[in-house]
Amino acid sequence: MPELPEVETVRRTLIELVAGKKIKSVTVRLPRIIQRPAVPEQFEDALVGMTIETVERRGKFLRIVMDGLVLVSHLRMEGRYGLFQSEEPIELHTHVLFHFEDGTDLRYKDVRQFGTMHLFTPGTEFELPPLNKLGLEPLEPDFTRDVLFAKLARRLAKIKPLLLNQEYVVGLGNIYVDEALFQAGIHPERTASSLAAGEWDKLHAAICSTLGKAVEAGGSSIKSYVNGQGEMGMFQHQLLVYGRKDEPCHTCGEAIEKFVVGGRGTHICPSCQKAPGQAGKQSTG
Ligand SMILES: [Zn+2]
Secondary structure (H helix, E strand, O other): OOOHHHHHHHHHHHHHOOOOOEEEEEEEEHHHHEEEEOOOHHHHHHHOOOOEEEEEEOOEEEEEEEEEOOOEEEEEOOEEEEEOOOOOOOOOEHHHHHEOOOOEEEEEOOOOOOOEEEEEEOHHHHHOOOOOOOOOOOOOOOOOHHHHHHHHHOOOOOEEEEEEEOOOOOOOOHHHHHHHHHHHOOOOOOOOHHHOOOHHHHHHHHHHHHHHHHHHOOOOOOOOOOOOOOOOOHHHHOOOOOOOOOOOOOOOOEEEEEEEEEOOEEEEEEOOOOOOOOOOOOOOO
């Protein structure tokens, strides 16, 4: 599933591809992708004549901002966008087509069919699902160590599932949570309330640097993820633990281990990230 860096890369690419284009018509071939309005024909009709102004991002959601409507799009597992000439043959698994007046199409393709699209009048999208319960944006200036601490430090749950929960911090998925926890030297099964003050400093810094570097590299190409123009992100070559089971830790040489935390495959260095109980308990706060 694309995480924040991958969605950010898609966003940047999409702006280049579609900003300024005016929609002539829309074709919905798979109604279940359209979550709002309830009737796909209303979705198609509402978008006619709209001009795309920009593409923004909230967590893992794209916000395609037009002069009168906002389309909120989530790629989920394998959704992707591509720009085509309208006469080009339609590829398999293409579910929504935005036909522009200049003879091009923005096409949404999704093999797994889990992606979603919601249409809103501008401004209302933040008051309703799916954007209304989202937490902190980790690449924004207001994501500080103290804000992270205030949100999570008293929680008794394990730190990894807390970081995956989009109601606290948005955009982190399985890859970047494993990377950030490794970089901070924190075992994913530690409870949030067991982390020492200095560990919150490290965790905050690790989240910022991991995501920042991944955005710079254009995201990671894991399995089928490709950015908006069909290019591969390069961050997978910088991953320190994710996908490196049995390979040596770059810091200490110990073999990377993989096990399940909260139902998710999880990668750690057993030497750099001490298990709960092993970790030196320090004062919290
Ligand atoms: Zn190590």
